Amino acid sequence: MRLILTGATGLVGSAALNHLLTTSLPAGEVSALYILSRSPVPMAENKPNVTVIEHKNFNEYPADLLEKLKGADGCIWAQGISQAQVSKDEYIKITLDYPLAAAEAFAGLSDSFNFVYVSGEGATHTPGRLTPFFGRIKGQAEAGLLELAKKYPSLKPYSVRPAYVDCASDPVVREHVMKRPDQQALMKKGLHTLIGPVMRNVFTKSHSPTEFLSKYLVDLARGDGKPVTGDGVVAGGWVVPNFVLRRSVGL
DSSP: OEEEEEOTTSHHHHHHHHHIIIIIHHHTSOSEEEEEESSOOGGGTTOTTEEEEEOOOTTOOOHHHHHHHTTOOEEEEOOOOOGGGSOHHHHHIIIIIHHHHHHHHHTTSSSSEEEEEEOOTTOOSSOOTTOOHHHHHHHHHHHHHHHHHHHOTTEEEEEEOOOEEEOTTOHHHHHHHHTOOSHHHHHHHHHHHHTHHHHHHTOGGGEEEHHHHHHHHHHHHTSOSOOOOSTTOBGGGTEEOHHHHHHHTTO
């Protein structure tokens, strides 16, 4: 089992990477990990069976890159950004265009390829006038992945919708993300301090702890490629709302 990871320097991607480094790779559940990143990934430095590939344009996947990734069985697409940090056009490019381009390019890497897209609670395939912009765009990405699967039967397109992603009880991830000297890290510090206690203790149904979320994402990526079953799943088992995620991990 060989996996691809994007967004490895962000909150969700760091959590997935930490889980892979401490659990799946040492146990042999994943034999190799390829990280596509614009910048260095300190958490992955000098780690066995981990290859960091510098990749600048996530709309394009040249033949030499796909050759390196040939035989990979799944991808955790954790790349993303807050709507508040970029223009609408940039948000659409990152949230919608990039994952669809990647899923189409990766579909031929193996006979059955699990593409796990980190969406978000509030995403919808049937937006209305009051649907927030991020929910509309993430919903379009989810729907687009499902359409690609009709074209490429090898593609197994999961979309997971976490809500408030919290690394309070995940110290390695918290240290890695919070020490970043950029605007995103400062925003996360503020959220962690002000909103975190409320979400953990009051609005628990909207709480997505990174240590549980990361395990769920990795398990899907290295799973059997079948739809998720159970009450509450969406789109025939290919879209997983936060409450289903929480129930699945025992929260």
